[in-house]
Each structure stands twice: as C-alpha cells, then as structure tokens.
Amino acid sequence: MTPLLSLQGLRVEFGARAAGRKRSVTVIDDLDLEVLEGETLAVVGESGAGKSTLAEAVVGLIHPTGGSIRFSGTELVGLRGQARRRMRSRMQMVAQNPLLALNPRQAVGNQVEEPLRVHTSLNRAHRRLRANEMIAALDLSPAMRDRLPHELSGGQAQRVVLARALILEPSMIIFDEPTSSLDVSVQAGVLNLLQQIKADHGLTYLFITHDLGVARHLADRIAVMRSGQIVEQQTASALFDHPQHAYTRTLIASALTV
Helix, strand or coil: EEEEEEEEEEEEEEEECCCCEHHHHEEEEEEEEEEECCCCEEEEEECCCCHHHHHHHHHCCCCCCCEEEEECCCCCCCCCHHHHHHHHHCCCECCCCCHHHHHCCCCCCHHHHHHHHHCCCCHHHHHHHHHHHHHHHHCHHHHHHHHHHHHHHHHHHHHHHHHHCCCCCCCEEEECCCCCCCHHHHHHHHHHHHHHHHHHHCCCEEEEEHHHHHHHHHEEEEEEEECEEEEEEEEEHHHHHCCCHHHHHHHHHHHCCC
C-alpha cells in the first residue's frame, strides 16, 4: 500500500523559561512515521510522550522546528494560504473532548455546516441539505440540528463532531483520544461506529490513544511513542504477541493489570 501520510525527521520544539533563562524543550525528536492509505494506525504511549503534539503538527495547528510532513505527495511544512486550506479539507481532526470542540452558543446544524461555508461555494440551501444528510447518516435525529451542545449526551456530541469532520469527504481523519472523555458504556458503540464509517467512506485513520485496549480493537498497526520518538511499530496482533521494546512490554503489562 502507498503511504498517504509520511513524516520524516520530524522535530518540534517549544520555548520555555527556567531559572530566568530561555531555553528550548524538544517534544518530538527526529520522528519517522508512515500511515498507509486505507489503514488505521494507532499511536500509543503515556501522557507526555508527544502524541497530541504529533497530531497538531500534522494538521498544522503548530509548526514543526524541522523535518518533513508529506500528505498525498504534497509537502505540508511551509505550505500556507489557499494551498494549505485545500489540503486541510482532505485531512480532518477529531479532538479529545467533543463538547469542548463545539461552540456552546451555536446550534448543532450550523456547526456541521461550517466546513462547507469555509471550504466550498455551496449556497445555504445546499449546505443545509448536506448537513441534514450527514446528521442522519450518523444516526442522529433531524431535531438534533437545532439543539445546543449542552443539550447533547457525550455520545451524541461525538457523533456531531464526526459529522462535521466527514462533511468535506476527507481522505484521512486524525483522532486525538476520541473516547477518553466518554463513559465505558458509550465507548464500544463509538468505536464500532468509527469502524463502520471507515469502511463506508474508504478512510485512513491516524488514531492517538493511551488506551492499548482501544488500539488493539481498532488498529491495523500500532506505533509506540516514548519521549517524542517512535520506539516500535508492528501490526496490532504482533505487537501484543511479540513486543520487541522493553517500554512496549511495560505498557502492555500495565494495561493487563488495570
């Protein structure tokens, strides 16, 4: 399979001040990673490993200090303006807390329509029709479009965020801990929904999570991240059956004892 997303030598540094002196802190250090077209790649690791920073660098929320990010053959580092906007429409992100990702004062339907206002020339009637279709496709009632986010359950809010991400028909979705804020009883349904969406739309997933059980259930391959670097990559089954790195073995052992 062809890599849809390719990271080479990726480096992200942030400025910090300690003892009155400014210094840089390296969060991602010379990271190489490929996400193959049509697969689900999970990136796992402890809090502070740099997983969310990785996701934000890929979608352009933060700027890398060095290295390359190529999406569908196009270099994203340094890409600006309309060119960046066109690429961004093909790569959507679903954040950790769906309620925080939604505008608390704006109706659900308007928020699902918003990407169409930004990225397309569709008129209001067509945007509304497309949003209604997407809301229905995510098994939400038509009445949901007029509700505010605080009137939704966690599972409903997650479906709204997914509808908004899908409405531009992207090639890839990046998930940053999308089930961590949901009740356990809701998580299984959301994970099954993600698998169905992927199959229906022919998507590629980059799935950021600290939960190895979720990664094992959802991913084709798993990359283990520690201190800003990828220390191991294997298929999901091989990683659990034959972990190669000591850190991976520690993560698996910890997950099994929880």
